[in-house]
Amino acid sequence: MGVKIATQYSGQCVECETKYARGMMVYYDKDHTNSKGNAIVCTDYACFSEQGGKIDDKSSSARTTIEDLEFNLPDVSTNNNVIYATLLVKQCLVTAHVITKQIYPKLDPLSNTFGQIRNAFKTDLVNIINATRICDNKTK
Numbered sequence: 001m002g003v004k005i006a007t008q009y010s011g012q013c014v015e016c017e018t019k020y021a022r023g024m025m026v027y028y029d030k031d032h033t034n035s036k037g038n039a040i041v042c043t044d045y046a047c048f049s050e051q052g053g054k055i056d057d058k059s060s061s062a063r064t065t066i067e068d069l070e071f072n073l074p075d076v077s078t079n080n081n082v083i084y085a086t087l088l089v090k091q092c093l094v095t096a097h098v099i100t101k102q103i104y105p106k107l108d109p110l111s112n113t114f115g116q117i118r119n120a121f122k123t124d125l126v127n128i129i130n131a132t133r134i135c136d137n138k139t140k
């Protein structure tokens, strides 16, 4: 059963040739295949559906529309502490991605399960960095 997810890769629908960038919401179904024998991926539900893609209507991710995900970024400047924290989070995310791929080599990186496991590892890494800093501070 497919899902509507934020894709982690840029690509192009093999049927309608619509391009999508990393982070865009796409319909994704790895249980059914397109004419090239790959998982069906398209930003357009009609095209996805015509290729045989199926979405679980009961799943909350399928009900989320692109309109629901529209948001406004607060207009604030970012200081060096936040920039440094962001860099650490990115490093933890990359490391967590690599760890997840090593431990679950057959798990599809586009799947929700992969994303959840990766996020758990990322949180662990951030927490360990945090805990280590607390220890460092106490010994000083």
Ligand SMILES: [Zn+2]
Binding pocket: 013, 014, 015, 016, 017, 018, 041, 042, 043, 044, 047, 048
């Ligand atoms: Zn398409």
